[in-house]
Amino acid sequence: MIADTVNPVLRTAPAAPAEAAAYFRASLVFHADVSDVAAALAAGGDPGFVVLDSRSTEAWEQGHVPGAVHLPTALVAEQAGQLLDRSVPVVTYCWGLGCNGATRAALALAELGYQVKEMLGGFEYWVREGFEFETWQGRERRAPDPLTAPAAGDDCGC
Known part of the structure; x- marks a missing residue:
């Protein structure tokens, strides 16, 4: 018996290679992942960028990326120029x-004239991948979640 159904993955055909390359190149222009941000910060010296935590004050106090600037999304337009x-x-x-x-x-930052990228995975994946974070009580680190980071070693190979 021959199946009458179309493979759901290929129901919509993949893009042509040149279109796919342009799309994925553009994605890298707009995004960084937590591992790359952590590696750049850990390398020492000036990483060439600033990390901005756009969550509420309550969320910031629960934990944040060390060295990040705290500026809630709702206040970006009003306070970005000062920070x-x-x-x-x-x-x-x-x-x-x-x-x-x-x-x-x-x-909001791009509309104000800043060069900006978004960190994929946010604070959740920062913590899940086992990177150090700060709270009002000091620095903490949790064991990496084996579903998001290698159990042994720091390099996922990607």
């Missing part, structure tokens, strides 16, 4: 994949 240098690229983050606060903060 950020337009000549330094900004990497925004919020809670995680289910939150678009970092996207909205990135949009």
